[in-house]
Amino acid sequence: GAVVSQHPSRVICKSGTSVKIECRSLDFQATTMFWYRQFPKKSLMLMATSNEGSKATYEQGVEKDKFLINHASLTLSTLTVTSAHPEDSSFYICSASPMVKDDEQFFGPGTRLTVL
């Protein structure tokens, strides 16, 4: 149980394009989903927290107009990196907290984004 998927697992795009990453909780409903970014050999950095049906809460320094988050249902959240630039290249990881046990987080496998 408690499986979270992400799609795509890897994406390479040109500078200036937008990339959408999907995060799904496969066998549970998630009250809250989280988006993290991780640079090589660095710790996880929380970007934003999203609750189904409401606007995401962004961490300080994260541009909400650049990283668009939509949490349309209790099992799906999307992160769109708009007008991507090479410095946005990173490992993006989502996690989800089950409604029945919302103090736990289960992570998706991550999406490696490379912007050329």
Place this chain on the structure above:
Amino acid sequence: QKEVEQNSGPLSVPEGAIASLNCTYSDRVSQSFFWYRQYSGKSPELIMSIYSNGDKEDGRFTAQLNKASQYVSLLIRDSQPSDSATYLCAVPDNYGQNFVFGPGTRLSVLP
């Protein structure tokens, strides 16, 4: 702002030994604590949660919690090379929604 601290390592132990990973946190109100394992290039994987003072065992893993000392540890018995990874300690923030992660301890188990 809650803080979670870990030694960054690397911590090197020989195969078969006990690996001891430590984590301290900054406040006394935290009630739940989590250990994640992250292999290089992969996302974190939950391995243990602990809520009460004392020890909690799951296979080769034992989590130890001492709320008075604001200290939580993870012991890995009979360490294997496949245990080589970064171990992240996580504590819910004061609102109970987000996690505050420690920087992680890199463990290397030498064959």
